[in-house]
Amino acid sequence: LGTTTSTSANITGMTAGTTYTFDVRAYDAAGNNSGTASVTFTTESAGGGGGGGPVVLHQGNFETGWDGWIDGGSDSYRYAGSRSYEGTYSIRLRDNTSSSTMTLGTFDVSGYSTLDIEFYFYAWSMENGEDFWVQFYDGSAWRTVAAYARGTNFNNNTFYTATVSIDNASYNFPTNAQFRFRNDASANADHIYIDQVTITADAGTTLMGDRITALGGINGFADDEGLDIDGD
Template structure:
């Protein structure tokens, strides 16, 4: 008997909804007719978007909308124009929207729909403009409901309108007339698909990055490298505990992203490292990662992508990124690898040879992941002037290297010395212009510094 009563009242409820909608003078209009109907204020504007008509929102309404940077909590209204609230969506990317309903009286059906006017023609009837819809049968379910959609590629629009509706009737009509519910409009700023600005794997060198000094090195170890065998190691907490990217021209981008992978050794709980962005005058922290909270030792940590928007950051011809360690000893190490920088208005990075080469740059060819560096590999080494056209001076404090070699970028050994010294001058005037590497070898370890011959 209870089942019969439930079925009877359910059918009656649906019939009443149909009758109410059919009786409304605005129901059944075509899309073009809907575009010229009067809005809530009573004004007719054929160039504006149609305003959906709801008889009331006392029973069912949109309580919250979450999409990318939109997180809007609202009250019970028949229609809400939130086009002053916007977010950026990237072409060819998938996004998740979460809608939280509000119910004052239980309703059998909750019908959700989202439209985006991708072609910018003032309506939501174009191909693919109904981006997501869902109905839920429930008397009193106010739990959030989520859905996903993918922004199409090359929409040729920049700023468009998004419409979200919650109604008690199975009708996905952006200009419909409903017995109850709510419709909300928002602004979507479409940005082109990201392209690669720079990809840095460090397999053949520093890839234009500059080290901070003795607490930074390019090292080889398949354990610490996310791909290949080389990565960049930063340690301790000093002015040299960092590595800086090549100078990048980010002019014209509205969105720039930064991704990388890291591996930690002996970092204590609470010790951390940072990703920083240089706007041409100062560095600003854009990523902060703490041992014991974000990452642990002995495993790879791949942080979420860092998104930088032009509204908040100064993109110009002199931008850089820096990764900096904040630990307590030389044994506390962060290795980073496979750094990928992307943007939506790509300017190619300058050639590696045009980068300033830091005098303190060093490559450690075989650093054990379980051993600290020997005293010799921590020796203070200075090469100057750099670049040079005639004489290269080498100064080494606490030198116990077994031999020192100078190698051209083609792999040719052009100088070799087995004598221990604190200062040495090498005549490089006859060397071909280019990059050269100075290898300092001791007890199976190699420290490499480089210089440029003009």
């Protein structure tokens, strides 16, 4: 199907309710290759939901593009540099405007009970009290399901992993759900870098739970500005 320099890949064009087996082999720069690892799974049946355990609705690491996320505009960029947690690329959000967003959708989540949003992030030059939001579109309005503030939940120059869990007892799960990250800072110099986002749905009641974990700073690299692939 193809190759990737990342540790994950997005596969599209599969048929609903079908079992697939994928083989993966690793190569190094000298052309040596590993043995083949295989994984077998069954895609979700058409219509969504219906049990059978957790289903990954979407996974993006931004190594080959936006992975389905929508660029909010001038304050949202695909960035290449050491502030990306996984691989080379992440999405940089700055300031607090209508363009300081990245948006994904739509998904039919009406058949599910729970949703987990897992992601990695890095903050740079955020002032004390400035925050960013994880938001969920419930079919009629955007709902802020998590807010993370500098000095309370995170500090600058550190990688974090976070999970946000929501359920259909607290929010409406529509046929046209969307997901959004939004920076709520004060100037263009205030940056949040979002990477490796995984959204999982489950028809059961198991939630990963809201959590945030510090992973440490950048190892072996200066905290330079990197490149804004789609911006200035």
